[in-house]
Amino acid sequence: MHDTAAPAPTPPLPDGLTTRPLERSDSRAVFELMAAQERTDIGEVAIEEADIVADWAKPSHDLAARSVGVWDGEALVAYAELMGADRADTSVLPSHRGRGIGTWLAHWLQQRGRELGSTVVGMPVPAGSPGDVLLESLGFRVRWNSWVLRLPEGVTVPERALPEGYAVRAAEPGELPVVHEVLEDAFLEWSERQREPYDDFVASTTGRPGFEPWNLRVVLDPEGTVVGVAVVLVSDDGRTGYVDRLAVRRDQRNRGLAQALLVDAFARAREHGTTSSELSTDSRTGALDLYRRVGMEVTSNWVNRAIDLV
Structure with a gap:
């Protein structure tokens, strides 16, 4: 208590x-x-x-x-x-x-x-x-605790082959509801908050100033169902590709899908002129070691401080 x-x-x-x-x-x-x-x-x-x-x-x-x-x-x-x-x-x-x-x-x-x-x-x-x-x-x-991580200059995330029949591409407009579902289901496994309304999700992704269709990446299973999502943004100065959100459906994990999405997201950002790759994670996700293993380095450490009101 x-x-x-x-x-x-x-x-x-x-x-x-x-x-x-x-x-x-x-x-x-x-x-x-x-x-x-x-x-x-x-x-x-x-x-x-x-x-x-x-x-x-x-x-x-x-x-x-x-x-x-x-x-x-x-x-x-x-x-x-x-x-x-x-x-x-x-x-x-x-x-x-x-x-x-x-x-x-x-x-x-x-x-x-x-x-x-x-x-x-x-x-x-x-x-x-x-x-x-x-x-x-x-x-x-x-x-x-949360951390911002960056790939050192000249380093790329190791390639990870997708399982047979899986594919990565930009999300299509009709897939937005399932994209939202995959993200929310994954994040609510460890985040204590209410489910994000779908209209709020749209406002913060496709409605974000500067959004382009390639910013929203998905992994499809052999049946063509979205089972993984990455949201990749480009900084205002055009130099940094930033993975804002990354999630894989629970029953599709441990198949390399997250790493494949990460490789794809940073590669697409480089195609659009970025020279630096970043993301953030926090202690609730348990993902810090994963990102370190693929070559990313912590550049800043943040804490979430809170006070109980009742």
Whole structure:
């Protein structure tokens, strides 16, 4: 059993700062805020504006009810957002750290989570970062670890032959429902969350800004049924191919399908001009050793810190 967090008064923000719910037109400002924080904390920018736009386009997400921006005049200097039941995201502009803004955001998230019926609220932060240290001091526990992995320059994932009769190709539009089913069935084996609505899935994949049909890869069994899926994206600067999601149906595992999908995804990304290959995984999946075995190296370590609300 974990100690639960008793409601506490939200501390005041520094004088001169104002707040309001975010609007879709704020996506660029949020991206620039998050990018500034990532440059400071991990030395590079991982977030893309398309990630934010796609999340905000999900029909189930009420941005006005689940977000807050902190403004210094016309400049967005911090924000917090609650997606679904328990996933939070926050950022504070590095130049505004040490003023109590992060503490205010943490209290705001707990209060809003309780109002929305959440039992726990958690968020990813780089391990050892100022955000990690702050959340620990506020009573947020580590739920799981996650890692970003990259293929070193000149290294490729070893080829893995598909079983006879299996094939990898781009998904066809009519296959989207089964693609969604394969992904959700696999991820819900270890992820404690509600099943993602199909319309939310569409908004974050085919509806994502910049999506092209080749980004959604599938493995077909000899009967032509989708049994594995990889979602591969290309960074805004065109240099990195990133496998956003990878899943194989439970009864089709241990046949090399995941590795074949990984090889295909990175190869297709290279065909579209990328020179770097990345993905992320976390401690709930047990996949870290698999990715290390095929030559990938950890480039950053994150922790998901959470606090119980009831």
